[in-house]
Amino acid sequence: MPGCGPRLVRVVIQRMSWMLSRHSPDYPRLDDVALTYGRALMLATNFEQSCRVLLRFLNLEDVLEHDPTLGLESAIQRVPRDAQLYQTLRGIESQLDTAPDAILVNAREGRNFIAHEAATWPPMNMPRHGSLREVLAPTAVGMEVDRLQAIERLGEPLRILRRHVAAVAHGEVLVGGWLHEFHEREPAPATFTQSYPSRVDNWVLEPVMDLLSD
16 A cells, blocks of 8 residues: 555554454444344345245155155155255246246345345445544544434435345245145135234334334
């Protein structure tokens, strides 16, 4: 870095290398946002696992229909191994003989966003210090202004997260309904499925709901 002393280089690299050296534990609303992202990741992971379980059962049923003489353990051994979510959803569509469903496409995209992009911190549109001098020796006033701006600008990345959470929740309604019918041989209760996306929204975003108010 031309014109920079060794200490300056060390501090800048440290600020850009590791999560806990770049951002102090008291970064504005970090715990609330981390809890929200964690809950969103739990939702996304559960959706993917539900898809895998559904495809396992569908494949097992298919194996037993083709060879009813097989014992359960032998049939299980013939069930294909788990795949990535895209292949899993394609397998479900093939087994159910359905065209690609927009709900599942959106849910997969939502899961991918939550798993791979959502938890970037700070979010890309949040304010950052504008000079190396501010990085090395921010004033108390400047730090407070930066904190207030950061809190104000958290709303937009959280609204983006909210849209993806909703997409995954609707995917869970669909996949969960199929799983329920597979086990219970009757549709899932409408009162549960209709309220599920709203319940998910409230649970995931409860720690930061005040930042989403207009």
